[in-house]
Amino acid sequence: MTNTSGNSNAPHSHPLLRRRDGHHARVTFEELFFDLVYVFAVTQFSHELLTNLNLTGVIETLILWFAVWLGWQYTCWVTNWFDPETPRIRRLIFAVMLAGLLMASAIPGAFGERGLIFALAYVAIQVGRTAYIVWELGPDHPLAANYRRMLGWVSIAAVFWIAGAFVEHEARMALWAIAVLCEYVSPMFGFPIPGLGRSKTSDWTIEGAHLAERCQLFCIVALGETLLATGATMARAESWDVPILSALLATFLGTLAMWWLYFGTSSKDATDAITHSDDPGRIGAYFHYVHAILVAGIIATAVGNDLVLAHPHDGLKVAYALMLSGGPAIYLLGSAVYKKVVYGVLPVSHMAGVAALLALIPVAPFVDLLTMGWLTTIVMLATGFWEGRLVRKRRKTARPQATH
Numbered sequence: 001m002t003n004t005s006g007n008s009n010a011p012h013s014h015p016l017l018r019r020r021d022g023h024h025a026r027v028t029f030e031e032l033f034f035d036l037v038y039v040f041a042v043t044q045f046s047h048e049l050l051t052n053l054n055l056t057g058v059i060e061t062l063i064l065w066f067a068v069w070l071g072w073q074y075t076c077w078v079t080n081w082f083d084p085e086t087p088r089i090r091r092l093i094f095a096v097m098l099a100g101l102l103m104a105s106a107i108p109g110a111f112g113e114r115g116l117i118f119a120l121a122y123v124a125i126q127v128g129r130t131a132y133i134v135w136e137l138g139p140d141h142p143l144a145a146n147y148r149r150m151l152g153w154v155s156i157a158a159v160f161w162i163a164g165a166f167v168e169h170e171a172r173m174a175l176w177a178i179a180v181l182c183e184y185v186s187p188m189f190g191f192p193i194p195g196l197g198r199s200k201t202s203d204w205t206i207e208g209a210h211l212a213e214r215c216q217l218f219c220i221v222a223l224g225e226t227l228l229a230t231g232a233t234m235a236r237a238e239s240w241d242v243p244i245l246s247a248l249l250a251t252f253l254g255t256l257a258m259w260w261l262y263f264g265t266s267s268k269d270a271t272d273a274i275t276h277s278d279d280p281g282r283i284g285a286y287f288h289y290v291h292a293i294l295v296a297g298i299i300a301t302a303v304g305n306d307l308v309l310a311h312p313h314d315g316l317k318v319a320y321a322l323m324l325s326g327g328p329a330i331y332l333l334g335s336a337v338y339k340k341v342v343y344g345v346l347p348v349s350h351m352a353g354v355a356a357l358l359a360l361i362p363v364a365p366f367v368d369l370l371t372m373g374w375l376t377t378i379v380m381l382a383t384g385f386w387e388g389r390l391v392r393k394r395r396k397t398a399r400p401q402a403t404h
Contacts, residue, residue, distance in 0.1 A: 014141055018083045018207065027213050030084040034075070034097050035221055041068050041104035042225040042295070046302040048108050053303070053319045059173060060111050064118075065296055066180045068107075071100060071125045073288045074154075076214045078133060080206050080284075081143065092132055099124045111172060116165040119176075123161050126154040126183070146199040149191035157182035187285055208274035211284045215291045216270075219262055222298040226255050229302045233309040243312040243370055250373045251305040254328070257380035258298065261335050261350075261387060273342045283341065290338045297331025304328075308373035316372055321364035324372050328380055329357040349390060353383035 045068075049061045075096055082089045103121035110118040130151045137144040157179040164175030190198030230251050237244050274283045304324040316324070336350035356379045364372060 014137065016082050016086050016089055016136060018081065027210065027217065028079075028084045030090050030093050031079050031214070032217070034093050034100075035072075035217060037097050037100040037104060038068070038072055038218065039221050039225060040101070041107065042222050042299060043228065044104055044107040045299050046225065046229055046306070049299065050303050050306055053323065061299075062296070063173060063176050063180060064107055064110055065299070066184065066292060067122055067176070068103070069292045069295070070180070070183050071096070071103070071122060072218065073292075074126060074150075075129065076211065076288070077206070077284075078129065080211050080214070082133070088136070092129060096125050096129055099128070111169070115172060116162075119161040119165040123158040127151070127158050130154050145196065146191065149193045149196050149199055150186075152193040152196065153182055153186040153191050184289075206284050208277065208284065209271050211287065212271040212274050215287050216263070218291065219294065219298070222295045223255060223259055226258075226298060226302040226305060227252075229306050230255070230309060233306050237309070244309065247309045247312045247370050247373060250370070250377045251308055254301065254305065254373070254377040254380050257377065257384045258301065258328075258331055260384045261332075261380075262294070262338075264384070264388060270338070270342045286341045287338075290334055290341065293334030294331060294338065297327055297329075297334055300327030300330060302327075304373070304376070308369045312370035312373075313368050315368060316364040318364075320369065321361050321372065324369070324376050325357045325360050325364075328376050329354045332357070332380075332383065347387060347390070349383050349386035352386070353379055356382075 045061055045065055048064075049057060051057075052060070075093070079089070079093070084090055084093055099121045103118055103125065106114040106118040106121065109115070130147060134144065134147045134151055137147060160175045160179035160182065164172045164179065167175065186192070190200060192198040230248065234240075234244070234248055270287070274287065277283045300323060304320075304327050307320055307323065314320075332350045332353045336347055336354075339350070340346045357376060360372065360375050360379070363375070367375070
């Protein structure tokens with residue numbers, strides 16, 4: 001098996017599959033259009049977290065975020081294998097897109113009166129899409145067994161999603177957390193189902209560069225939402241005085257540092273890592289797990305940015321301090337694991353950045369939001385400069401070796 005073209009015989013034997021000719025499978029306009037729903041979903045999360053900035057709100061947001069990410073992730077694997085420009089797959093994407101729009105619209109009331117709507121929309125995405133692919137593949141295609149196992153697990157999770165919609169508060173949180181775990185943990189063990197066996201990551205004949213690019217585009221979506229939130233808060237400000245302009249600069253530079261840490265120091269190498277891996281399915285699975293953490297950090301950082309812009313002179317509550325330091329720290333942790341997958345080493349710069357961000361929390365009672373915003377931005381910029389220097393050195397050392 002080659003990592004970009006997959007199994008040389010069987011995966012080519014279905015008219016809906018992408019043609020694997022050794023070239024980079026491009027991201028299609030259908031996929032980009034599909035991602036627009038997730039621009040809205042990410043916006044919903046940052047707004048919801050901002051209005052429920054407490055422990056319960058954070059747990060609820062995490063459960064819903066992991067669900068929304070799963071909907072995108074599983075669809076991403078479908079479009080990696082199947083050609084989105086064929087009419088039947090295009091219709092599937094648009095159907096999932098409609099259900100995703102309904103699901104994202106229900107996010108603010110998902111733990112209230114819209115719980116059943118959220119659960120039904122989500123189940124329709126996961127079970128409906130997987131069942132359709134099983135039907136299209138038929139019983140004998142090499143990918144069919146994997147999708148039958150997957151259908152089993154998303155159906156098990158669906159029971160918990162639907163059941164959770166009929167209970168309230170902590171019981172709903174518990175049942176939906178179990179549903180999320182079903183869909184996150186089962187791929188780690190190959191979707192094991194009694195009588196159907198389990199899948200191996202080496203059987204997941206993915207196109208590596210396409211999968212890496214899809215993850216990168218989602219990061220752009222999330223970072224774009226951060227800028228949108230900054231602009232919207234700025235537009236609502238009554239007067240644009242020096243503190244507001246200073247807050248704008250701090251939040252923009254912080255977002256720029258996050259962009260640089262991902263796209264300036266690792267995105268191209270990540271594409272190479274998955275493309276040249278002996279087991280691209282396993283690396284692809286790692287990428288999706290890690291990006292759930294990365295984007296969660298971006299969403300939390302967007303909430304912190306909004307607080308800085310809206311109330312620059314306010315003192316820091318504990319929740320504010322945790323959000324301002326915690327969002328970037330989560331992002332750096334996700335980025336560190338991402339680079340461990342790509343380079344095989346955990347970056348010291350990121351771990352030092354996480355330590356510095358956590359060290360800022362005890363400082364919070366003595367400063368205002370604007371000062372804290374600048375302190376976290378300085379940490380992110382310093383981490384970015386440090387990591388950039390290390391990457392340049394790494395590439396210089398790798399270049400002479402590549403010539404031999």
